[in-house]
Amino acid sequence: MPEQPRLRFAYVAGVTPGKWIRRWEERMPHVPLQSFMCDDAAQLEVLRDGSADLSFVRLPVDRDGLHVIPLYEEQPGVVAPKGHEISVFEEVALEDLAEEYFLDVAEMGGPEMALQVVASGAGLVILPMPVARHFNVKDTVARRLTGAVGTEIGLAWPSDSTSEVIEEFIGIVRGRTAQSSRQPSARQEKPKKSPPADRRGGARAGAGKKPAVAQRYAPNPDKGRGKGSRKKGRR
Structure with a gap:
C-alpha cells in the first residue's frame, strides 16, 4: 500500500509561516502539513536527520547537498534594557552606540537567553x-x-529529495498562483467533459426532410399561357 503523502517543514525564530500554511490548506487539503520551530544551530540538522523536508533558514548556510533559494531580507535591530536612551527614538544608528557594550548572542546560548541577560542591564x-x-522579553x-x-x-x-509535493510548497512560498503552469497540481490532466446527452428521446422532428427553400420571385402570371394568349387592346 503506497505511503500517504505528507510535508514537514521547520523554521527559525522570526519567520511567520502562517500565510503559507493557509494557502497550502486551501490548495492541498488532502496532504497533511506539519511545521515546527527550531534554533538557528539546528536549521540544517533537521534536514540532515530527516526531521523536516524543508527548512526556513537564516542565511548564510553551508549549501553542500542542498537546494537553497533566498526569500527576503530582515531588518536589523538593537535591544537594550527598558529605560535605555534608545527608547526615545524610532531607529538608531550603529555609530551612535560606539560606547555601548554588546553581548555575543551565541555565547549567551541563543537569542532568548541573550535577551534575558539584556533585561538584567548587562549590555x-x-x-x-x-x-x-x-x-518580546519583558523589561x-x-x-x-x-x-x-x-x-x-x-x-x-535536500537536493536529492525533490518531489511534486515539495515543488508545490516552494511555488506557494514564491507566490505562484494555483493556476500557474509551474505548479504540479495545475499540470495534472483534467478529465475531458463528454457532450451533453440528447434528452429528447428520438430523432429531431422533420429529420431527413429537405429544408424548405424560400421562393425568391413571385410566380409569373403569364406562365403556362399559349402564344398569343395575351389580350390585345383596341387600336
Whole structure:
C-alpha cells in the first residue's frame, strides 16, 4: 500500500509561516502539513536527520547537498534594557552606540537567553527585528538599527529529495498562483467533459426532410399561357 503523502517543514525564530500554511490548506487539503520551530544551530540538522523536508533558514548556510533559494531580507535591530536612551527614538544608528557594550548572542546560548541577560542591564544585543519581536522579553526595548549588516531568510531542502509535493510548497512560498503552469497540481490532466446527452428521446422532428427553400420571385402570371394568349387592346 503506497505511503500517504505528507510535508514537514521547520523554521527559525522570526519567520511567520502562517500565510503559507493557509494557502497550502486551501490548495492541498488532502496532504497533511506539519511545521515546527527550531534554533538557528539546528536549521540544517533537521534536514540532515530527516526531521523536516524543508527548512526556513537564516542565511548564510553551508549549501553542500542542498537546494537553497533566498526569500527576503530582515531588518536589523538593537535591544537594550527598558529605560535605555534608545527608547526615545524610532531607529538608531550603529555609530551612535560606539560606547555601548554588546553581548555575543551565541555565547549567551541563543537569542532568548541573550535577551534575558539584556533585561538584567548587562549590555545590548544586535538581532534581526523579527527575532526581537518574536521573543518580546519583558523589561527590554527594541529599535531598528541602521548601519548594521542585515540578515536574510531562505528556504532549503535536500537536493536529492525533490518531489511534486515539495515543488508545490516552494511555488506557494514564491507566490505562484494555483493556476500557474509551474505548479504540479495545475499540470495534472483534467478529465475531458463528454457532450451533453440528447434528452429528447428520438430523432429531431422533420429529420431527413429537405429544408424548405424560400421562393425568391413571385410566380409569373403569364406562365403556362399559349402564344398569343395575351389580350390585345383596341387600336
